[in-house]
Amino acid sequence: MYQKKEIVNKLRSSGLRPTKQRVLIAKKLFDRDKTFHFTIETLDKKINKKGSEKISLATIYNTIEAFTNAGYLKAILTSKSKSYYDTNIKSHHHFYDEGTKELTDIDYSQIKLSKVPIPPKGKKIKNLEVVIRVQK
Amino acid sequence: MYQKKEIVNKLRSSGLRPTKQRVLIAKKLFDRDKTFHFTIETLDKKINKKGSEKISLATIYNTIEAFTNAGYLKAILTSKSKSYYDTNIKSHHHFYDEGTKELTDIDYSQIKLSKVPIPPKGKKIKNLEVVIRVQK
DNA sequence: CTACTTGCAAAAGGTTTGCAACCGG
DNA sequence: CCGGTTGCAAACCTTTTGCAAGTAG
Numbered sequence: 001m002y003q004k005k006e007i008v009n010k011l012r013s014s015g016l017r018p019t020k021q022r023v024l025i026a027k028k029l030f031d032r033d034k035t036f037h038f039t040i041e042t043l044d045k046k047i048n049k050k051g052s053e054k055i056s057l058a059t060i061y062n063t064i065e066a067f068t069n070a071g072y073l074k075a076i077l078t079s080k081s082k083s084y085y086d087t088n089i090k091s092h093h094h095f096y097d098e099g100t101k102e103l104t105d106i107d108y109s110q111i112k113l114s115k116v117p118i119p120p121k122g123k124k125i126k127n128l129e130v131v132i133r134v135q136k
Numbered sequence: 137m138y139q140k141k142e143i144v145n146k147l148r149s150s151g152l153r154p155t156k157q158r159v160l161i162a163k164k165l166f167d168r169d170k171t172f173h174f175t176i177e178t179l180d181k182k183i184n185k186k187g188s189e190k191i192s193l194a195t196i197y198n199t200i201e202a203f204t205n206a207g208y209l210k211a212i213l214t215s216k217s218k219s220y221y222d223t224n225i226k227s228h229h230h231f232y233d234e235g236t237k238e239l240t241d242i243d244y245s246q247i248k249l250s251k252v253p254i255p256p257k258g259k260k261i262k263n264l265e266v267v268i269r270v271q272k
Numbered sequence: 273c274t275a276c277t278t279g280c281a282a283a284a285g286g287t288t289t290g291c292a293a294c295c296g297g
Numbered sequence: 298c299c300g301g302t303t304g305c306a307a308a309c310c311t312t313t314t315g316c317a318a319g320t321a322g
Contacts (some may be wrong), residue, residue, distance in 0.1 A: 017301060035224030037239045056304040064221060076220040084212040088171030102258060103173045112251035117242050123270040130266050134259040192279040
């Protein structure tokens, strides 16, 4: 899917110097048929397994952050290690301001879904939450 | 809104021994007009400010977990301290299995919203994400 | 009394940082 | 060469844990 040259160009076009490590990580992430989800932990394991060249954890963190800023990756439902709790236990949704990190309630009735997917086999929908990220 | 007696009963009815600390925390959380969001950090600050009696951080964690299990609180968009990334940067949604902690993509077209709220003044919608929690 | 709780300090993750060595252009 | 990067270890932050002391019933 991606040639090394394409990756190098992609990196360059974002102002990222195409170092050995970045190219290798980019290959692991983007040179595949399907997109996927990962955590730093799983990525680290995949990269630093047995015989292969090692890349330090710090560099993996750096790179993933750089790729996310460059728009190659998306961070999912993360609140940067801090757990948020809500005294409102009724089903409802939230605005999340990434600047101020503030949550604002959206009443349940303010959002209507006209189409909801069928859950994976053998699983039941427990709860459905909409998070609308906002910015200035 | 809540008398001490009500709180004690509420705790008892969930099998939680109404200790001084739990009652105090419950008061802070539920004895107000509006529901609100908090993190352990903000709650800790509110409780352990200047002159007041102190409650240890560990107890606050314990209590909040107990309250959450009892259904008094809801945890919001937390993935327990680990950040998830997605190589799929197209707008799309997710199933999140709390048991296996696995994310599954839901194609954008599989969910349709027929009503979306207006964002707070001066803010723009940057992105809208639906997370459907599933369980066995 | 006894079992459940608390509180402290230490430990445990995950993530970030400081800084010298390294390397891509 | 120069400035951006890497890698290591130490530092950080949030959360969890072990255990002795405290307390509600």
